[in-house]
Amino acid sequence: MSITSATPGASRARLVYALFLALPVLLFAVFYLLPVAETILTSFQKWNGLSAHRTWVGLRNYTALFGQERFLHSLINNIKWLIFYLLAPPSLGLALALLLNREIRGETIFKVIFFLPYAIPPVAVASMWRWLYEPSHGLITVVMQSLGLGALAQNWLGNPAIVTYAIMGAALWWTAGFSFIVFSAGLRNLPSECIEAARLDGGNAWQIFWRVTFPLLWPSTIIVLGLSAVDAMRIFDIVWAMTNGGPAYASDVLATQMYDVAFGRLNMGQASAIAVTLLVMAAVFILPYITYMARHVERTEA
Amino acid sequence: MLKMTRRTALLLAASIITLSSAASAQESSSEVWTYWGSGAEKQAIESVVALDNQKHPDTEVTHRVIPGNTLEMRRQLQTALLGGTPPTAYQSAMGYELKTFVDADQLASIDSVWKQVKGDEIFPRGLQRVVKIDGKPYAIPLNMGVISNVFYRKDVFDKLGLQPPKTIAEFDAVCDKLAAAGIAPLGNASGPFWSMYNFYAPLLSVLGPDGYFKMAQGEVSFTSPEIRKAFELYRDTFVKHYSKNWSGKTWAQGGDDLVNKDVGMYMMGDWVSAYMKERGLQPGKDYDFFPAPGIGKATLIQVDVIATPKESKTSDNFLLTAASTEAQASFNKYKGSIAANLKTDPSIYDYVGQKEVKQLQASEAENVVLPNLFFLLPTNLGSEMGNQLERFASDPSDATLDTVLKTLEALRLQDKEDDAFVNW
Structure with a gap:
């Protein structure tokens, strides 16, 4: 009796759930699944983005890409950016957070100063650094000269061998603030008794950091690393705004090449093939990582 | 990844909203x-x-x-x-x-x-x-x-007793004199356009105006002796005299070099004149221009x-x-x-x-x-040529030249096969 009377209520509830879910599912399908499917389809076609006419070319876009020096170079640059994003901004952010985690005077001001660059739009960051990196009279070169290090000053954005690293310098300044804020919040929430206990047991600062603080910060670390990896995959704006991927493709990443091929050369098919490669690459690199991290967090929290 | 695409989706949604409002705006104006x-x-x-x-x-x-x-x-x-x-x-x-x-x-x-x-x-x-x-x-x-004029510091030229050069040989001599006076002879800037625009003068001096249009129509092979000669001429008249570190500068920063007298000359589109005026220089007094050497009577626009x-x-x-x-x-x-x-x-x-x-x-x-040839060639070839010329100007070795010409020729043949060229 109770079961039969529960059934209409349960199905009504289910209907309500379904109704609530319908909108997000619809939005997801229209704005996510459909464009992805469309992009995959276009990657097998030749299309200039304007014409009503599309030609089916099979795998030609992919075979052309994988034999292309420029594409392989962009791919390697993306991997460099991934390594950079996983190591540099999180390390600097953590170091700054630890520095400020000592109840020092003017903490709020420093917090604002460290976080502020992250609030600047990437295009503005790029044009600022474009001036800092000016090779003859830019601030960096001038400061190096005044310190007697003029011989080490480089053609920062003009030398194909170092241009990507120079852009990474700007990106580090720009993004470290985000890691810093997350780690700062994490440090705030650490149980002070654990650190206190370690100190009483005679642990030095180094040991306390590696054995106690850092493991306890793991949830913050996961957030920072996860988002950094995503940032590395979609790296576009700062590179495009600083160098357009130049000189002569030296600082190209997959996303800048995709934009250039799509709208600079009106080759939508090949651009879509780059997009699909980027999607697969992100899946291969990031999804297992996110899954693992998510499980780890659950375990740590449990 | 999920995050990225969701954000992209949001952006898309936003742009669709903007677009539809643009569309409704269009009904009235x-x-x-x-x-x-x-x-x-x-x-x-x-x-x-x-x-x-x-x-x-x-x-x-x-x-x-x-x-x-x-x-x-x-x-x-x-x-x-x-x-x-x-x-x-x-x-x-x-x-x-x-x-x-x-x-x-x-x-x-x-x-x-x-x-x-x-x-x-x-x-x-x-x-x-x-x-x-x-x-x-x-x-x-x-x-x-x-885009075919070379801007120069008139005051610097006057001080060194230099005349605007009319031939490639005179240009070379002027460059040498500027260098001897401790001024980098010629500015340039990064990006796919500027080296290419400089290259048009040597190209025209080899091909002439008819050959220039033939090239735009895909009828000149990049591996032909003429094109190689044009590239070599570009190297020997322009690249050789470019200032150090030019490849790390924007066109406006290249203009600053001329304003600061770090360079004596700068071949750039005439918009650089507006930039120099903004920086307080007076055309005709502080700076002037002459047609690029080798270009003959042609003017490129x-x-x-x-x-x-x-x-x-x-x-x-x-x-x-x-x-x-x-x-x-x-x-x-x-x-x-x-x-x-x-x-x-x-x-x-x-x-x-x-x-x-x-x-x-x-x-x-x-x-x-x-x-401008850049806009006459099929879009992919024009863009590639700009990038390859920038590469060659950064590293003007014979080995690079071989790669550059081979890359461009492969693309020309592909465009030919696709029937992409236009008979202007």
């Missing part, structure tokens, strides 16, 4: 899209829009800025054309850009406007060739920028045109206005460029503009006002 988004450029186009609204109050248009450049314009046009909400008219490049839109059946021929404004008489002949596809005109040229999508309704009136000497005078006075309509009163120009008009008239008399 028609738009002219340009990427002249700030300063004098914006004033320039808005003065044309105002003039048009005064002349044709029944077909009122409004100006809409598409922030960015050609690439962003293409991106937005694509969406608008797919969505069936094209602007009344838009800023376009000449040549291949028009051809792409014509082939996609997106552009309207402007035959009647062209006849009415006597297009065949008012625009330079070299320019007429590249706004026509298969003999039919598709756009009204608004302004020209000369960069052009902006106004094109009209097929679906737009009120475009003819705006085009008629845009072609008029009145609009061209007003536009180019603000922008500091040269009116494409040669009947425009030259009193609107400053020292540089007036000198360029004389130069253009002399070239026009010989029919050698030549449009």
Whole structure:
């Protein structure tokens, strides 16, 4: 009796759930699944983005890409950016957070100063650094000269061998603030008794950091690393705004090449093939990582 | 990844909302899209829009800025054309850009406007060739920028007793004297355009104007002895004299080098004159220009045109206005460029503009006002050539030259196979 009377209520509830879910599912399908499917389809076609006419070319876009020096170079640059994003901004952010985690005077001001660059739009960051990196009279070169290090000053954005690293310098300044804020919040929430206990047991600062603080910060670390990896995959704006991927493709990443091929050369098919490669690459690199991290967090929290 | 695509989806949703509002806005007024988004450029186009609204109050248009450049314009046009909400008219490049839109059946021929404004008489002949596809005109040229002149510091030249060089040998000698005085002879800047624009002078001195158009039509092999000779000449006249670290500078930073007298000369489009004026230099006194050595009587131009999508309704009136000497005078006075309509009163120009008009008239008399090759080649080849020239200018070794020429030739053959070249 109770079961039969529960059934209409349960199905009504289910209907309500379904109704609530319908909108997000619809939005997801229209704005996510459909464009992805469309992009995959276009990657097998030749299309200039304007014409009503599309030609089916099979795998030609992919075979052309994988034999292309420029594409392989962009791919390697993306991997460099991934390594950079996983190591540099999180390390600097953590170091700054630890520095400020000592109840020092003017903490709020420093917090604002460290976080502020992250609030600047990437295009503005790029044009600022474009001036800092000016090779003859830019601030960096001038400061190096005044310190007697003029011989080490480089053609920062003009030398194909170092241009990507120079852009990474700007990106580090720009993004470290985000890691810093997350780690700062994490440090705030650490149980002070654990650190206190370690100190009483005679642990030095180094040991306390590696054995106690850092493991306890793991949830913050996961957030920072996860988002950094995503940032590395979609790296576009700062590179495009600083160098357009130049000189002569030296600082190209997959996303800048995709934009250039799509709208600079009106080759939508090949651009879509780059997009699909980027999607697969992100899946291969990031999804297992996110899954693992998510499980780890659950375990740590449990 | 999920995060990225969700954000992309949000962006998409936002742009669709913007687009639909643009579409509804269009029902009441028609738009002219340009990427002249700030300063004098914006004033320039808005003065044309105002003039048009005064002349044709029944077909009122409004100006809409598409922030960015050609690439962003293409991106937005694509969406608008797919969505069936094209602007009344838009800023376009000449040549291949028009051809792409014509082939996609997106552009309207402007035959009647062209006849009415006597297009065949008012625009330079070299320019007429590249706004026509298969003999039919598709756009009204608004302004020209000369890209084949070398700007130099007049005060530096005077001090060292140098004369503007007329031949390649004289140019080389001037460079040597500047270097001996401790001034880097020639500036340059990074990006796919500037090295390529410098290269046109050596190219023309080898191929001549007819060969130049043949090259634009895909008839000259990149592995031919002539092209190799042009590249070598470029290396020996220009690349050899470029300032150190040029490849790390924007074109404006290259202009600063000339302002600061770090370099003696800078071959750049004439917009650098406006930049130097802004920095407080006086044309004719602090700086001047001469035609690039080896270029002969030719003058190379960069052009902006106004094109009209097929679906737009009120475009003819705006085009008629845009072609008029009145609009061209007003536009180019603000922008500091040269009116494409040669009947425009030259009193609107400053020292540089007036000198360029004389130069253009002399070239026009010989029919050698030549449009920028970048916009005559199929889009992929033009872009690749710019990048390969930048690479060669950074590393002018024989090995690089071999790779550069091989890469470009492969692309030319592919474009040939795709029947992509245009007989301008």
